[in-house]
Amino acid sequence: MADPAISTENLVKTYGRTRGLAGLDLRVEPGEVYGFLGPNGAGKTTTIRLLLDLIRPTGGRIQVLGLDPRRDGVALRRRLGYLAGDFVIDGRQTARELLTYLGNLRGGVSRTRVEELAARLDLDLGRRIKGLSKGNRQKVGIVQAFMHDPELLVLDEPTSGLDPFLQQEFLAMVREARAAGRTVFMSSHVMSEVQQTADRVGIIRDGRLVTVARVDELREQAVRRIEIHFEDPVTEAEFTALPGVSEVAVVGTTLRCRLDGRADALVKAAAGHTVVGLLSEEPDLEELFFGYYSREEVTGAAA
Ligand SMILES: Nc1ncnc2c1ncn2[C@@H]1O[C@H](COP(=O)(O)OP(=O)(O)O)[C@@H](O)[C@H]1O
Ligand SMILES: [Mg+2]
Numbered sequence: 001m002a003d004p005a006i007s008t009e010n011l012v013k014t015y016g017r018t019r020g021l022a023g024l025d026l027r028v029e030p031g032e033v034y035g036f037l038g039p040n041g042a043g044k045t046t047t048i049r050l051l052l053d054l055i056r057p058t059g060g061r062i063q064v065l066g067l068d069p070r071r072d073g074v075a076l077r078r079r080l081g082y083l084a085g086d087f088v089i090d091g092r093q094t095a096r097e098l099l100t101y102l103g104n105l106r107g108g109v110s111r112t113r114v115e116e117l118a119a120r121l122d123l124d125l126g127r128r129i130k131g132l133s134k135g136n137r138q139k140v141g142i143v144q145a146f147m148h149d150p151e152l153l154v155l156d157e158p159t160s161g162l163d164p165f166l167q168q169e170f171l172a173m174v175r176e177a178r179a180a181g182r183t184v185f186m187s188s189h190v191m192s193e194v195q196q197t198a199d200r201v202g203i204i205r206d207g208r209l210v211t212v213a214r215v216d217e218l219r220e221q222a223v224r225r226i227e228i229h230f231e232d233p234v235t236e237a238e239f240t241a242l243p244g245v246s247e248v249a250v251v252g253t254t255l256r257c258r259l260d261g262r263a264d265a266l267v268k269a270a271a272g273h274t275v276v277g278l279l280s281e282e283p284d285l286e287e288l289f290f291g292y293y294s295r296e297e298v299t300g301a302a303a
Helices: 044-051 073-079 095-106 111-120 134-146 164-179 191-195 215-221 264-270 286-302
Strands: 006-015 018-028 033-037 059-064 080-083 152-156 183-188 200-205 208-214 223-230 245-251 254-260 275-280
Touching: 006 044, 018 044, 018 208, 033 044, 033 164, 033 191, 044 059, 044 152, 044 183, 073 080, 080 134, 095 111, 095 134, 111 134, 111 164, 134 152, 134 164, 164 183, 183 191, 191 200, 191 215, 200 215, 208 215, 223 264, 254 264
Parallel strands: 033 183, 033 200, 080 152, 152 183
Antiparallel strands: 006 018, 006 059, 200 208, 223 254, 223 275, 245 254
């Protein structure tokens, strides 16, 4: 198997008496989009800053692209795209001037690539940075992370400050990076945006990884509301006993129910009739996400 894109072993970081990370074991595979989820104060930024060697660990091991961030920082920086959670820029220069400067430092950045990314994010490169809104500064941060087409993108809360339309555009850029074989590690405290793009999510809480799951598996476990429209009337009795199906209500030719997990049994039962239409809401994985949290609390209390 290929080297992981990121791996940490028993990573510990304390800030004086405050605990930042309490033994984090992380493994991000090459080519995947990994969503690093957790509430404020969980340790996401601490982890990311350790990966970039911006701060030093109290204990444990870190490898990024097979290298040691502490020894091989210079080599790594060329291969990484990084967006800080508190990305701050200021100054009289224009966004174009700043990005050209950063691009020249890094090398391998084409002007057209910068123009393309800026156009997608609706960022006016000709404006002075000091006059840009918070959202527009965040766009400059995103462009500088993506512009050299790095092997690994490490993004700390990248969508904060972006309006919903641009969040979608950003998520499309993440999917394209994956399609081009890149690895993306992005943190967030909102499940809904991560579930649209991530292959896996790791949930961090109090400096520890609480769980790691594949998003498609989470989706399979999730509860959703289903509505099926048939050509002819159906009966509730045909559907009530199916695995995962509950709260069945039939009104004429319309069936509404709750589906927990796989849709197979319900779909096969429905297929015994002529199905005119089917609506399935996209499950919100937030509920499952908080489910993991409370389960952890129960075990924590018992220990
Ligand atoms: N420079 C620092 N000095 C002291 N404590 C810090 C510092 N940075 C982070 N912490 C603490 O470490 C914990 C994790 O913070 P952080 O990594 O910023 O979380 P997140 O990014 O998930 O919101 C929090 O309790 C935070 O208060
Ligand atoms: Mg943070």
